[in-house]
Amino acid sequence: MTPFINVRKITIIKKTKTPRPNPSAVGTENGAAPAVPIMNQTENPKIRLENINYYYGKGTPFEVKALDAVSLDIHGGKLTGIIGHTGSGKSTLVQLLNGLARAGEGRVLLDGVDIWADPKEIGRVRYRVGLVMQYPEYQLFEETVYADIAYGPRNMGLPEEEIQARVHEAAAFAGVDAALMEKSPFDLSGGQKRRVAIAGIMAMRPEVLVLDEPAAGLDPQGRHTIFQGIRDYNRKTGCTVLIVSHSMEDMAQYCDDVVVMAHSRVLMAGDRDHIFARADELETVGLDIPQITKLCLLLREGGMPMPAGLYTVEAAEDSLMKLFSEAKKNRRGGERS
Amino acid sequence: MKGFAFGQYYPANSVLHRMDPRAKVICAVAYIVASFLCKNTFSFVLLFVSAFALILISRIPLKVVLRSVRALIFIMAFTAVLNIFWIVDTAEGAVPLVEFWIIKIYTKGLYHAAFILVRILAMVIGTGLFLTYTTTPIALTDALESLLRPLAKIKVPVHAFAMMMTIALRFIPTIMEETEKIMSAQKARGADFTTGSLAKRAKALIPIIIPLFASAFRRADELATAMECRCYHGGEGRTKLRILRYHARDFLGMLWIILFIAAIVTLNILGARFGWLYTM
Ligand SMILES: Nc1ncnc2c1ncn2[C@@H]1O[C@H](COP(=O)(O)OP(=O)(O)OP(=O)(O)O)[C@@H](O)[C@H]1O
Ligand SMILES: [Mg+2]
Numbered sequence: 001m002t003p004f005i006n007v008r009k010i011t012i013i014k015k016t017k018t019p020r021p022n023p024s025a026v027g028t029e030n031g032a033a034p035a036v037p038i039m040n041q042t043e044n045p046k047i048r049l050e051n052i053n054y055y056y057g058k059g060t061p062f063e064v065k066a067l068d069a070v071s072l073d074i075h076g077g078k079l080t081g082i083i084g085h086t087g088s089g090k091s092t093l094v095q096l097l098n099g100l101a102r103a104g105e106g107r108v109l110l111d112g113v114d115i116w117a118d119p120k121e122i123g124r125v126r127y128r129v130g131l132v133m134q135y136p137e138y139q140l141f142e143e144t145v146y147a148d149i150a151y152g153p154r155n156m157g158l159p160e161e162e163i164q165a166r167v168h169e170a171a172a173f174a175g176v177d178a179a180l181m182e183k184s185p186f187d188l189s190g191g192q193k194r195r196v197a198i199a200g201i202m203a204m205r206p207e208v209l210v211l212d213e214p215a216a217g218l219d220p221q222g223r224h225t226i227f228q229g230i231r232d233y234n235r236k237t238g239c240t241v242l243i244v245s246h247s248m249e250d251m252a253q254y255c256d257d258v259v260v261m262a263h264s265r266v267l268m269a270g271d272r273d274h275i276f277a278r279a280d281e282l283e284t285v286g287l288d289i290p291q292i293t294k295l296c297l298l299l300r301e302g303g304m305p306m307p308a309g310l311y312t313v314e315a316a317e318d319s320l321m322k323l324f325s326e327a328k329k330n331r332r333g334g335e336r337s
Numbered sequence: 338m339k340g341f342a343f344g345q346y347y348p349a350n351s352v353l354h355r356m357d358p359r360a361k362v363i364c365a366v367a368y369i370v371a372s373f374l375c376k377n378t379f380s381f382v383l384l385f386v387s388a389f390a391l392i393l394i395s396r397i398p399l400k401v402v403l404r405s406v407r408a409l410i411f412i413m414a415f416t417a418v419l420n421i422f423w424i425v426d427t428a429e430g431a432v433p434l435v436e437f438w439i440i441k442i443y444t445k446g447l448y449h450a451a452f453i454l455v456r457i458l459a460m461v462i463g464t465g466l467f468l469t470y471t472t473t474p475i476a477l478t479d480a481l482e483s484l485l486r487p488l489a490k491i492k493v494p495v496h497a498f499a500m501m502m503t504i505a506l507r508f509i510p511t512i513m514e515e516t517e518k519i520m521s522a523q524k525a526r527g528a529d530f531t532t533g534s535l536a537k538r539a540k541a542l543i544p545i546i547i548p549l550f551a552s553a554f555r556r557a558d559e560l561a562t563a564m565e566c567r568c569y570h571g572g573e574g575r576t577k578l579r580i581l582r583y584h585a586r587d588f589l590g591m592l593w594i595i596l597f598i599a600a601i602v603t604l605n606i607l608g609a610r611f612g613w614l615y616t617m
Contacts, residue, residue, distance in 0.1 A: 100521045123529060131525040138515075139522035141547035151544065155527030186551060200526060 038071040040257065040269035044112070046076035046208060046240045047097060047129075052106035054092055066092040067103070068264040074208075074257075079234045079241045081251035081272075084261030085286060090244045091134055093261070094210045097242075098129035110208075127156055130206030134213045134244075136197030140185035145176065145196050148185050152204040163203075170203035173233045175225050191222045198226070202233060209233065210242045215250065223247075227254045252276065252290045252311035260287065277309030292316050345405060345469040351396040352586055353471040358480030360587035365467035367594040371601055372459045377608035378448070380601045385455045387597060388462040395466045405465055406458065413457050417450040424449045474506045483581055489572075496572025504560070512553065519548050 036051050054067035066089045074080055084090050095101040096108055099115050099122040108115050115125045130152075133139070142148035149170060153163045171178065174195045180188065185196055198214060211230065215223040227243075231254050234241040245251055251258055252272065259269040262285045268275060275282075279289045279297060289297075296310045304323065310316045348354075353361070375381050392402055424446035426433075433441040468477060482499035489495045520530070523544045530541050 095521070098525060100524060123527065126525055126527060133518065133522045133525065136522060138548055138552055139519055139526075139544075141544045141551075152526040155529075204526070 036069045036071040038073055039266050040073045040075070040259065042073050042075050044076070045073035045109075046111065047074040048072070048109040048112075049093075049096070050107045050109065052096065052103045052108070054089075054096065054101065054103045058104065065264055067096075070106070070266050072259065072266050072269060074240060074242065076240050077238050078256040079231060079243065079254060080257040080259060081255035082242060082244045082259045082261060083246070083248060083251050083287065086246075088261040089264045090261055091212055094131060094212055094242065094244055097208070097210055098126045098131045100126075100131065127204055128206055129208045129210060130201040130204050132198050132201045132209075132211040132214060134216070137190060137193035139197060140193060143184060144182050145185050145188070146181045148196060149176070149199045149203050152200055156204060166203045166205060167199075170199040173202055173229050174199035175229050191218050194218070195226065198230075205237070206239065208240045208242065210244075212244045213246070214243060215245070215247075223250065230254070248282070248288050249290045252293070262287075272311065273309055276311040279309060279311075345465065346473050347397050347401055347470045349396045349471075351394060351471070352590075353391075353395040353466060355586065356471075356590055357581055357583050357587045358472050358476040359484055359581060360583065360590055361467045361472055362477075362480050362484060364590055364594050365464050367591075367598065368463040368467065369460055371594070371598045372456050372463070374598065374601050374605065375452070375456065376605040379608055380604040381452050381455045383601060383604060384459045388459045391463060391466045395471055397466070397470050402462060402465065402470070406461055409457065409461055413454055416453050416457070420450040420453055421446045475503060478502045478506070479577075479579070479581060496575070500572075508556070511556075512549070515552060516545065516549060519545050
């Protein structure tokens, strides 16, 4: 039926047909040698993705390869940001982590154990890896905010006192006002609903918290409080946290590690200093780098000896001031001699 | 669920696809009438042949058409079996083919079963080819609105019904996608829809149904506002982007159907006159 054809789908099909550079495809065509190097590799990763290929609508004319030979480590206890342009496969990737989607090829290891080792136990994995989906405000259903946040813990079969403690703790992290607890979730503003939904997952105290675009569509103040709350959660509980985002600016500010996705692949992954040192590459794949990084790149091009990969205004200010005082010193030295 | 092709519309380049949807609705109704007019072996053979001729004309692969027949196989088998056992040949000298306990099977019963099968098959294939396979749901709604317009004179809100149908059709894929998303979100919070007693499973659906309704109402609200912003005020004085026009092929199509019905009636009459084979 023509009026309903998914335009997004069609453009993507075209995209997959055009050949594009394959930075890390090693022997994946015949499926024989899974020799893809693991990005961001570490000793004991919290989560390891091994050579994942994921298709939507496999075997139909609408087949889309949403993930292409993805091998990636997520470090335990860190706050990792996943960034990429629209349709690069970020949401697909995070849905694999808690078993909402299952890849036809490749494995997802949580603490070294395949999460699909026993498919009947996948429910347990969902308690360990909490996923806040994109636009989570539409999943609220209970009569009160309190009951909605308590839905997850209640499904886990926890005692009532424990549930209560968790709900209040989670509400505090997510920035849900205590005054809202007895209100209907349908009477809240969009941003408040978002926070309630995030608290609903935090209350399950997952070892890994995954948030898909937690700040999409919020004002700068709202973005800041949400990210700050998530960072607090990460620092205070020591849980591993993954955030999917479009915004390099936010990633630069809050994340320890950054994973960059482009065209269904992981383009680069590593700690944020390393990633932002390659800011020029990020620009070539069409990602928006932080304004301040852009400025520093321009200054470098103009011949100023700025260090590469500055991503905070403070750091840029520091190095600029240093350059400035050095220049001053030099000039004074020149005058004296 | 996203791969699910909504409706059965199968794009192809055939006369049936190009025909005016109103003509197709009329043809479909006439075709159903024709299938009920069939009375004897010859007219049923003609009906059977016509169904396959339609498939050829529509240029839709046989496999695709048979897929929709497959859904009805149970009903077809059931009616056929019922006929085989039910029909008693009261004609003089009729001997049951099989006689066993209280079961008597007559040749007439077998014929009747075959007739019924052909009739259902032709109806499914005929309406499918005239309507669902070759006509988009939107075109179909347009056609119904246009055909039912005379009812507006007696205060039937034809335009409102057509608009409702269009909107409903438009939102089916959206709502399916949304259902899937909400299910995933609740699963991530530990919802379990597959185990436990029936009551428990029914209760597990609440976290899906409430957000779904909430978003359906929200969507309806937004759509209503958007329509009002564009000055929608019902059907009065409203013009169409795509105006339906009859062409020669539409009249030809309807002419063919009339000839077809005439042929069936002729075969019926001849059959009755000369006592050809079995009749219904
Ligand atoms: N349910 C689905 N059915 C078919 N294709 C899908 C489905 N969901 C996503 N895709 C396709 O898979 C690819 C990756 O989609 P995904 O949702 O993972 O992108 P994303 O990086 O999260 O994008 P965004 O930033 O817009 O959320 C896209 O090409 C998309 O069209
Ligand atoms: Mg996404």
